[in-house]
Amino acid sequence: MTTRQQQSAVLALQWTGHSLRVLDQRQLPDTINYDEYTDAQGVAQAIASMRVRGAPAIGIAAAYGVVLSVNQHYSKSNSSWQQQVQTDITTLANSRPTAVNLFWALTQMKSVLDGQSDDPLPTILACAKKIHADDIAANYKMGELGADVLANATGILTHCNTGALATGGYGTALGVIRTVYARNPIKIYAGETRPWLQGQRLTVWELAQDEIPVTLIADSAAAWLMKSGAIDWVVVGADRIALNGDVANKIGTYSLAVLAKQHDVKVMVVAPTSTIDGAIENGDQIEIEQRQQSELLPDCYTDNTYVSAWNPVFDVTPAGLISAIVTERGVAFNPGVNGVVGLIEA
Incomplete structure (x- = not known):
């Protein structure tokens, strides 16, 4: 059985608590460089420019992009924050057209947002973290199932x-x-x-x-x-x-x-x-x-x-x-x- 000790040391995405760090894959393997993003527009550009790539990683990055958008726009005095966040979600959705995980993740995030009346940040962050954690768990499960077939x-x-x-x-x-x-x-x-x-x-x-x-x-x-x-x-x-x-x-x-x-x-x-x-x-x-x-x-x-x-x-x-x-x-x-x-x- 695969153990967690065998997890790759490579990390494409790192959530810091207030920003998303993205390993710029265009520079690998010569240079290991993380770009840090604090807004959804930056995350969308990271996806479009292929700094981050791979369907699951694109979806995870987009989910954190929504978190950054909420963090940037939400306040009790800002009555238009939901519209501003929706604009950012549209920007993220337009970053690349083929990987369906992008749209799947954004749909999950939007569904959570639509049900929020109070401060949405804790709930929306929890959703993004769950998308990230669930993907890792799915990878391990697929690893076992696929390895059984390739025995x-x-x-x-x-x-x-x-x-x-x-x-x-x-x-x-x-x-x-x-x-x-x-x-x-x-x-x-x-x-x-x-x-x-x-x-x-x-x-x-x-x-x-x-x-x-x-x-x-x-x-x-x-x-x-x-x-x-x-x-x-x-x-x-x-x-x-x-x-x-x-x-x-x-x-x-x-x-x-x-x-x-x-x-x-x-x-x-x-x-x-x-x-x-x-x-x-x-x-x-x-x-x-x-x-x-x-x-x-x-x-x-x-x-x-x-x-x-x-x-x-x-x-x-x-x-x-x-x-x-x-x-x-x-x-x-x-x-x-x-x-x-x-x-x-x-």
């Missing part, structure tokens, strides 16, 4: 970063990998994950902090790695899951799932049930975030009218290519047949 695995490939940096702590897919490794050390591979290199900069660094060996590969080496027989599972996270089991995740996940099918490698998706969007029937309805061309193009092409870039940061993997979706409420095997409705009804 006979010999090699795992993961994509992007799904660890403590992307969650409240421990991780979703990386939490499963941590738990598997604690039970029986196996070979772990991480794809570099272009264009932001979350695998190269974040996953490799995070596992190294916990003294877990990992081998980095170029994204384009994944097919050859699978053909070599070195891995039997691809284990990834998710930013949004449709009711039929289609999964939106970091760009390149769909490619890995297609390659996995060709090479008889299984695919596991690990995410809390807050990532399941009960309003979306299938992946075609998921909004895919498009980021700036400048994140791909070298500076010399900035003003070149003949060169442009297409920069979606997520793709959608059809449920039929996924072997198992692991949540804190259980595992959905063969979601292409069974979907995930049973998980949110559990």
